[in-house]
Amino acid sequence: xxxxxxxxxxxxxxxxxxxxxxxxxxxxxxxxxxxxxxxxxxxxxxxxxxxxxxxxxxxxxxxxxxxxxxxxxxxxxxxxxxxxxxxxxxxxxxxxxxxxxxxxxxxxxxxxxxxxxxxxxxxxxxxxxxxxxxxxxxxxxxxxxxxxxxxxxxxxxxxxxxxxxxxxxxxxxxxxxxxxxxxxxxxxxxxxxxxxxxxxxxxxxxxxxxxxxxxxxxxxxxxxxxxxxxxxxxxxxxx
Amino acid sequence: xxxxxxxxxxxxxxxxxxxxxxxxxxxxxxxxxxxxxxxxxxxxxxxxxxxxxxxxxxxxxxxxxxxxxxxxxxxxxxxxxxxxxxxxxxxxxxxxxxxxxxxxxxxxxxxxxxxxxxxxxxxxxxxxxxxxxxxxxxxxxxxxxxxxxxxxxxxxxxxxxxxxxxxxxxxxxxxxxxxxxxxxxxxxxxxxxxxxxxxxxxxxxxxxxxxxxxxxxxxxxxxxxxxxxxxxxxxxxxx
DNA sequence: GCAGTTTTCGCCTTACAATCGAAAACATGG
DNA sequence: CCATGTTTTCGATTGTAAGGCGAAAACTGC
Numbered sequence: 001x002x003x004x005x006x007x008x009x010x011x012x013x014x015x016x017x018x019x020x021x022x023x024x025x026x027x028x029x030x031x032x033x034x035x036x037x038x039x040x041x042x043x044x045x046x047x048x049x050x051x052x053x054x055x056x057x058x059x060x061x062x063x064x065x066x067x068x069x070x071x072x073x074x075x076x077x078x079x080x081x082x083x084x085x086x087x088x089x090x091x092x093x094x095x096x097x098x099x100x101x102x103x104x105x106x107x108x109x110x111x112x113x114x115x116x117x118x119x120x121x122x123x124x125x126x127x128x129x130x131x132x133x134x135x136x137x138x139x140x141x142x143x144x145x146x147x148x149x150x151x152x153x154x155x156x157x158x159x160x161x162x163x164x165x166x167x168x169x170x171x172x173x174x175x176x177x178x179x180x181x182x183x184x185x186x187x188x189x190x191x192x193x194x195x196x197x198x199x200x201x202x203x204x205x206x207x208x209x210x211x212x213x214x215x216x217x218x219x220x221x222x223x224x225x226x227x228x229x230x231x232x233x234x235x236x237x238x239x
Numbered sequence: 240x241x242x243x244x245x246x247x248x249x250x251x252x253x254x255x256x257x258x259x260x261x262x263x264x265x266x267x268x269x270x271x272x273x274x275x276x277x278x279x280x281x282x283x284x285x286x287x288x289x290x291x292x293x294x295x296x297x298x299x300x301x302x303x304x305x306x307x308x309x310x311x312x313x314x315x316x317x318x319x320x321x322x323x324x325x326x327x328x329x330x331x332x333x334x335x336x337x338x339x340x341x342x343x344x345x346x347x348x349x350x351x352x353x354x355x356x357x358x359x360x361x362x363x364x365x366x367x368x369x370x371x372x373x374x375x376x377x378x379x380x381x382x383x384x385x386x387x388x389x390x391x392x393x394x395x396x397x398x399x400x401x402x403x404x405x406x407x408x409x410x411x412x413x414x415x416x417x418x419x420x421x422x423x424x425x426x427x428x429x430x431x432x433x434x435x436x437x438x439x440x441x442x443x444x445x446x447x448x449x450x451x452x453x454x455x456x457x458x459x460x461x462x463x464x465x466x467x468x469x470x471x472x473x474x475x476x477x478x
Numbered sequence: 479g480c481a482g483t484t485t486t487c488g489c490c491t492t493a494c495a496a497t498c499g500a501a502a503a504c505a506t507g508g
Numbered sequence: 509c510c511a512t513g514t515t516t517t518c519g520a521t522t523g524t525a526a527g528g529c530g531a532a533a534a535c536t537g538c
Binding site for chain 3: 176180184198199202
């Protein structure tokens, strides 16, 4: 099938690394110093070498911006291939989703920073579309996999986990329901320990950890939906 | 980030086009006449041109093997990028899943034929892995999307649809349950017509069509599971 | 008609998500 | 030290979807 004659396009890998910081989804971006798109913010990544596959490549290039040990999960998203997606020659991009646990704060280079997805700075090329794709993938997989392990600290309370899920999903969920759903799926393991309450008091929360820190899908494809205004549940008591 | 110096790898697109024929999942393959891997069977596809994105390219190259109007659905699967995946120079591949409705029988070139997934001939390069990926994607999406429209004819009976789902999923499902699940999701529309029974008689089946022939996910992420030996349902009557 | 076949429908149970109210466990202020 | 407020956790309850079985419906062929 070598019928077409064309200059082989370049190929780069790009990673949208997400983390929940201060209750909001953030993405790791670095500010371009040189044209094209100087001053705009870009995803970590770069050219694919000819002795590595794309998974190896994205991990290598990510290491230039953050400590790889801090990235809890990496998976391929899609190829972005519009002919004019970058100026000055054709470059295809294989995009990845990366996740960092909320309790780590990696050391970053000067040009690199976390930005909330709700308020992105001007982004380079088609990188904003890649970020949107990463967000959608994360939200979908939180519902039917154990991907929460890549957002949560090693040990956490249910209400802490609820905040993370709320921030990632973009809508509130019930802590009661979250605990039961994840427990029934066998994803949650109680540590036996409990956390000391804050300055305002309150019952100390029991801590949990994820049973498995490798991605797998739950056989029940259930969804953590946004709250359903008038639906199931015990009927309100009328006084 | 133009720090690396390497020869840009070539890029090709490949499509695993699936269809249910005679109650079994088949894939469209063509037999290579020239080295490398002469005589082995390969997926349709070829080099990416520099004026087209990968979606456009795979549709163009697919048209060399089948009538594009016969392909009901095309979606991107993943990039295959092992440095040695093809001999004689690096070539990345963006793989696609294609689906053909079971009632069409496209005219094929001499070198091209349908092969059952359960009994594949020797395949070229990593194409068997791509076929496996396409099968897995189809099975997953049948459960939580309306993707059945791309396998089924325009009009069908429930038992006909059951055979298609059984073949695609690889395990039997209940016709009763299939009808109720798809109906509740709003995917099925009764045509009002009914089919004439076979030579062995029987009640004529009512025909249905899919409400929407564009892919969309069902908000309930339910699964069409394999039959559950001792589970719910009306208890058997003990005589 | 009568027996056999296939489809369709009703009734049932299980599973699980979702909600509410209250009890448990702790801090703080009087 | 007790009352009050706050936060977490658990029990009770319901809605909904899915899966299963049996019987009725609708047809063919003898």
